[in-house]
Amino acid sequence: MAGAVVFSLGTMGTAQASSFLSTGIGQVGKIDTSTGTFTPLNKNGITFFDIALSNSGELFGITPRALYSIDKSTGLSSAIGNLGVFINALDFSDENVLYGAGNDSFYTIDTSSGAASLVAKIPKFKSSGDIAFDSVNNQFFATSLSFDGSSDILFSIANDGTATEIGSIGFSDIYGLFFENGTLFGYTGDQQQITIDPTTGAGSFSQNVVGGVGQLFGAAAAVPSNTVPSTTVPEPMSVLSLLAVGAFGASVLSKQKL
Secondary structure, three states: OOHHHHHHOOOOOOOOOOEEEEEOOOOEEEEOOOOOOEEEEEOOOOOOEEEEEEOOOEEEOOOOOEEEEEEEOOOEEEEEEEOOOOOOEEEEEEOOOOOEEEOOOOEEOOOOOOOOEEEOOOOOOOEEEEEEEEEOEEEEEEEEOOOOOOOOEEEEEEEOOOOEEEEEEEOOOEEEEEEEEEEEEEEEOEEEEEOOOOOOEEEEEEEEEOOOOOOOOEEOOOOOOOOOOOOOOOOOOHHHHHHHHHHHHOOOOOOOOO
């Protein structure tokens, strides 16, 4: 019986990450990727072009020229400092270093001062609006505008700025990007949630996001790396304890506007 209980508890499902979106009218909120439901934390505020969660769970946001810290409970923000350059894409590496992209450039960002430092210029790349770290391959994925005005293009970018063009996504204005439970999600300005094949770049429509107002701008996941959280199996003593307890009872802004 104890073995059966352990199996049952161990397969109740994987823990869901708390993922976040920002909108063009200054909302920051949580997104349920299974239903596409967006729950704003605030009515309006600063419009963040992108947001990112550190490995210790701190939420940051950027306007085109400044870095902010964001309260994950209220959506309220505090200015940290000027970036010194235009940046519209943001994420942390496994080493908890904040990286950013803007136009054709790739940067590291000091989270205490906001100052950005150039890592590299990337040929044929123009940041559409987000980067997402892939810890399995120790690299970032990034969305880039196409120079002919068609769909966005998926790039991989190493920490030193070395980049590879992967392929056309088939969707435009992909301003949000993150990994959740091993899936690469993208969010378009017109409130579409898509999934992206990281090997080819091809995107597939998932569902429309509901519950928010305005364009979707930034995205961040609490488990940003390209991994699936392991299922937690209680220790035998924990199972016995549980049995004992049971026995007793919108926007006018454009993210690409420079």
